[in-house]
Amino acid sequence: MHELIRQLFVKYFRNRWLETAGDAAVLPLESGHISFTTDSYVVDPLFFPGGDIGKLAICGTVNDLAVTGALPLFISVGFIIEEGFPVKDLESIVRSMAVTAKQAGVQIVAGDTKVVNKGKCDKLFINTSGMGQVPEKCIHVASADLVKPGDQIIISGYTGDHGMAILSQRKGFPMKTRLKSDCTPLNGLIGTILEHINQVRFMRDPTRGGVATVLCELAEGRSFGVLIREPDLPVREEVTGLCEMFGFDPLYLPNEGKVVMVVDPAVSSQVVDIMHRHPEGEHAAVIGEIIDENPGRVVLETVTGGRRIIHMLTGEQLPRIC
Amino acid sequence: MHELIRQLFVKYFRNRWLETAGDAAVLPLESGHISFTTDSYVVDPLFFPGGDIGKLAICGTVNDLAVTGALPLFISVGFIIEEGFPVKDLESIVRSMAVTAKQAGVQIVAGDTKVVNKGKCDKLFINTSGMGQVPEKCIHVASADLVKPGDQIIISGYTGDHGMAILSQRKGFPMKTRLKSDCTPLNGLIGTILEHINQVRFMRDPTRGGVATVLCELAEGRSFGVLIREPDLPVREEVTGLCEMFGFDPLYLPNEGKVVMVVDPAVSSQVVDIMHRHPEGEHAAVIGEIIDENPGRVVLETVTGGRRIIHMLTGEQLPRIC
Numbered sequence: 001m002h003e004l005i006r007q008l009f010v011k012y013f014r015n016r017w018l019e020t021a022g023d024a025a026v027l028p029l030e031s032g033h034i035s036f037t038t039d040s041y042v043v044d045p046l047f048f049p050g051g052d053i054g055k056l057a058i059c060g061t062v063n064d065l066a067v068t069g070a071l072p073l074f075i076s077v078g079f080i081i082e083e084g085f086p087v088k089d090l091e092s093i094v095r096s097m098a099v100t101a102k103q104a105g106v107q108i109v110a111g112d113t114k115v116v117n118k119g120k121c122d123k124l125f126i127n128t129s130g131m132g133q134v135p136e137k138c139i140h141v142a143s144a145d146l147v148k149p150g151d152q153i154i155i156s157g158y159t160g161d162h163g164m165a166i167l168s169q170r171k172g173f174p175m176k177t178r179l180k181s182d183c184t185p186l187n188g189l190i191g192t193i194l195e196h197i198n199q200v201r202f203m204r205d206p207t208r209g210g211v212a213t214v215l216c217e218l219a220e221g222r223s224f225g226v227l228i229r230e231p232d233l234p235v236r237e238e239v240t241g242l243c244e245m246f247g248f249d250p251l252y253l254p255n256e257g258k259v260v261m262v263v264d265p266a267v268s269s270q271v272v273d274i275m276h277r278h279p280e281g282e283h284a285a286v287i288g289e290i291i292d293e294n295p296g297r298v299v300l301e302t303v304t305g306g307r308r309i310i311h312m313l314t315g316e317q318l319p320r321i322c
Numbered sequence: 323m324h325e326l327i328r329q330l331f332v333k334y335f336r337n338r339w340l341e342t343a344g345d346a347a348v349l350p351l352e353s354g355h356i357s358f359t360t361d362s363y364v365v366d367p368l369f370f371p372g373g374d375i376g377k378l379a380i381c382g383t384v385n386d387l388a389v390t391g392a393l394p395l396f397i398s399v400g401f402i403i404e405e406g407f408p409v410k411d412l413e414s415i416v417r418s419m420a421v422t423a424k425q426a427g428v429q430i431v432a433g434d435t436k437v438v439n440k441g442k443c444d445k446l447f448i449n450t451s452g453m454g455q456v457p458e459k460c461i462h463v464a465s466a467d468l469v470k471p472g473d474q475i476i477i478s479g480y481t482g483d484h485g486m487a488i489l490s491q492r493k494g495f496p497m498k499t500r501l502k503s504d505c506t507p508l509n510g511l512i513g514t515i516l517e518h519i520n521q522v523r524f525m526r527d528p529t530r531g532g533v534a535t536v537l538c539e540l541a542e543g544r545s546f547g548v549l550i551r552e553p554d555l556p557v558r559e560e561v562t563g564l565c566e567m568f569g570f571d572p573l574y575l576p577n578e579g580k581v582v583m584v585v586d587p588a589v590s591s592q593v594v595d596i597m598h599r600h601p602e603g604e605h606a607a608v609i610g611e612i613i614d615e616n617p618g619r620v621v622l623e624t625v626t627g628g629r630r631i632i633h634m635l636t637g638e639q640l641p642r643i644c
Contacts, residue, residue, distance in 0.1 A: 026390050027356045036349055116642060125402055
């Protein structure tokens with residue numbers, strides 16, 4: 001099993017670091033700032049419309065790096081595999097990781113595999129960690145320290161596709177849908193924006209906990225508030241419909257190929273224009289702004305014009321969604 | 323559960339990067355070479371004499387970095403937790419990670435937690451990834467390109483303690499032992515040696531697959547052979563006895579606090595002396611040398627003076643040992 005897995009990885013992930021690697025890859029790096037992130041993926045099911053756990057793991061880590069302003073460079077992969085997991089499924093997942101890594105321009109440079117007895121894990125879990133180089137001028141986007149009232153909030157497209165796509169694949173979900181996960185690497189889109197625009201104040205990818213969670217974390221403990229306008233939030237009709245039917249809130253649905261950006265009002269339409277020209281940003285929209293009122297809070301202006309406070313999600317709306 | 327876990331991590335892992343961190347930590351780094359590694363830990367049992375899965379995860383990653391010549395700096399941690407796992411056990415493991423990280427001088431700067439339903443994983447799995455800075459003069463130790471005949475092979479102490487300590491804790495193991503895992507961070511010991519000695523040619527920590535595997539990987543495809551002398555290999559009497567009784571070979575038993583070094587013959591006694599002055603290297607010994615004969619092979623000179631070829635372990639001698 002181990003030998004077979006090693007061969008799979010060599011076949012699909014081949015690069016000079018993996019080939020010479022012992023216990024760790026030694027990588028060249030310019031001085032400055034490095035972004036470093038980790039995520040474990042336990043998504044159920046492993047294969048879903050629009051992707052699989054392997055694609056998800058690469059996109060998730062690439063995007064976590066990209067939203068700190070980093071140029072994603074190197075990825076490590078740790079597999080925990082249940083004994084008896086079909087090799088053809090593993091190969092398909094590994095291939096998908098290789099394809100996605102290539103698409104994102106990152107190299108898989110370190111790896112580890114553990115096999116556990118049948119029943120000791122659920123098919124396959126993947127951890128990916130990643131590092132990227134952060135240009136000096138982008139260091140602040142990870143901290144949100146430069147965010148101020150008047151700044152505009154932009155999302156790069158429809159929210160909730162990933163969450164609903166996974167959910168609708170689960171056993172017992174009563175509706176057939178044609179929804180696909182939005183799972184995609186965003187470093188291309190984000191890189192283009194950072195290249196042209198110096199006034200990006202903050203970025204985050206709204207994965208677990210969705211847009212609401214990103215904005216609550218942004219506002220928490222700050223002297224400003226966050227206003228979002230419900231009618232401006234891009235949500236597919238199908239997602240809205242399913243949410244109404246099954247009691248979910250699109251604001252909390254996870255995405256795997258969207259970015260929320262806070263930018264200076266002077267550049268917000270330019271940022272949206274750049275997004276619109278990218279396949280990953282076609283449906284981008286300004287969804288709100290940073291305000292003086294309600295410091296530390298996120299306020300939603302509803303379709304009917306009312307206002308309500310948005311709270312951090314307590315617990316998990318959708319377990320094993322990523 | 324998530325909130326509780328977050329509080330635990332903040333309590334024990336507190337540092338300025340974790341506090342400001344969003345999806346990734348942004349870290350300052352000098353230019354040059356970076357060592358990057360990942361490992362998942364699925365050890366069973368989670369608590370064992372000499373350590374626990376948390377200590378193991380930190381030591382394992384610190385040591386994987388240290389043997390590439392790197393100064394270990396930053397660690398990420400990914401937890402996959404089975405629903406219902408006792409919080410007091412989790413706290414004890416997290417505390418042990420914090421203590422070990424402090425001992426090793428590394429900072430835990432990024433983390434992730436996934437909780438899966440009861441029965442979907444076996445209590446707790448941990449992934450740690452790590453990065454360290456490699457001084458220019460140490461870059462070669464990761465590659466073994468400078469190793470040549472005459473070089474001496476040193477191990478920093480008794481081999482096999484970790485493997486036997488874990489095994490003897492397993493259900494159904496018929497013997498009580500007082501063996502403890504050797505699980506410890508080695509960056510102090512290794513750092514001291516690299517500071518004083520420029521002729522370290524290669525290093526590796528003999529974890530999964532033991533000393534035999536490290537040496538087989540070193541020799542594989544090379545124009546030199548590796549000779550080891552069985553009588554010179556430090557093995558505790560208790561480990562030797564258990565191995566004979568249950569059919570294990572100490573050469574393949576995993577360690578979590580040992581390093582195998584290949585050094586220029588001119589400095590080998592000096593390296594052993596330095597090791598002897600360190601608590602982690604008290605029982606260090608020269609166990610063999612690089613030879614002209616048997617290129618690509620590892621040859622064992624047995625207690626009786628015979629010679630046999632040592633092969634790579636096929637399959638795993640001891641599953642879930644790390």
